[in-house]
Amino acid sequence: MIGALIQQYIMKSVIYKPFIIFFLLAVSAGLFENFTIAKTAEAVSAPTVVFVANPTTIRRGESAALSWTSTNADYCVASGGWSEWVFPGGAENVYPKVTTDYGITCSGIGGTAASKVTITVTDAATIPSTTYTPTYTYYNPYQVSGGYYPYNTSPTVNVSIYPTSINRGQAVTVNWTSTNAGSCYAAGGWSGGKNLSGSETFYPRETATYTIVCTNSYGSGSDSESVVVYNSVVGGFGAGCAASRETTAVGSAVTFYGSSSGGSAPVTYRWSGDISGTGESYPVTFSATGRKQATITATDSVGRTASANCSVDIIAVVPSAATAKKPATGVVLAEKTSENDYDKICREKGYVKPAEIELAGTDSGTSTTSDEKDEQSFLSFLAFGAGSLPPGLGLFLFMLFAILLTFGTVMVVLRMARKREATP
Structure with missing residues (x-):
């Protein structure tokens, strides 16, 4: 009997066990899902919306600006005096004819947020006659350099x-x-970034159209002007x-000028x-004589070229009168009616020799003989080299x-003496 009971329990467990397991899994999944949804709801913040009308009181026929910003919202829906789907942030002008309520509702994962404004419209006779120009300073995305531009307005450009x-x-x-x-x-x-306004001057080489394109958050605007360039x-x-x-001397400065x-x-x-x-100018000095040539090549802004030549003659340095060789004090050129060739050469080369004069204050009563003059000429040759040698070289030679003649004579005498001694 006990065996039959055990067998019956096992059979029942086999039949109901899958249902028990499925039930436990379903309960666990439901609890986990509820826990996850709760955690997600806690992590996402609820949307917020700020809705403003400017101004809130207008005359009939005037406009008012509606602007709104939101956080944690995916989209917004307008209601009341307007009806449309709008972005989570923006601005729009409205022209109510009567006092009107304007509402907006923004939605996101965390829920929804709503706001409402009322624009009061009065008859023109009930308020002073004034002109109101709204300033769009309430929403930073529309700010541009130097100010703000109206909602949904593209740039305008003018080029001349x-x-x-x-x-x-x-x-x-x-x-x-x-x-x-x-x-x-x-x-x-042309190309490149430009200022919002400006002016440029240039030299176009061919016919072209010049365009300025300006942009803002709503779109772009452009304007173009053309210039015709003739080839002539x-x-x-x-x-x-x-x-x-x-003409100038070696080492002296000279300047070439181009035009x-x-x-x-x-x-x-x-x-x-x-x-x-x-x-346009070029200063220079030359170290060698001769004619020096210079060529100038001019090129203008459109690529045309033109050339011209000029020259300067470079000569050797000419000694001045202050640096010319002069005879020493008390020395004059020898004057002779008949002279040797070397005396003539001395004077042609610019050399001088001792003069045949008497010292001042002496009176010897004697005159210079022909032999003495010849001796003086010979000494002058030794001193000045007859013009063919540098001064003093003749005396040295x-x-x-x-000395060589004396040495040779001594050597010959000594050799002859040795031979005489060696002869018996």
């Missing part, structure tokens, strides 16, 4: 060019202004070159030839020759 047609190489000026703009940039014939240029283009001196005419500014200058450099 003067002159509108030019010859290539001439200048044009572009002016532009904008309103309700947050930023501006250039397009077309005004007048011819030429260059000139000149030196500050036609141009008929070009489109700015004009640049480049020097070549015996000099090298840039600039003569002394060297005398």
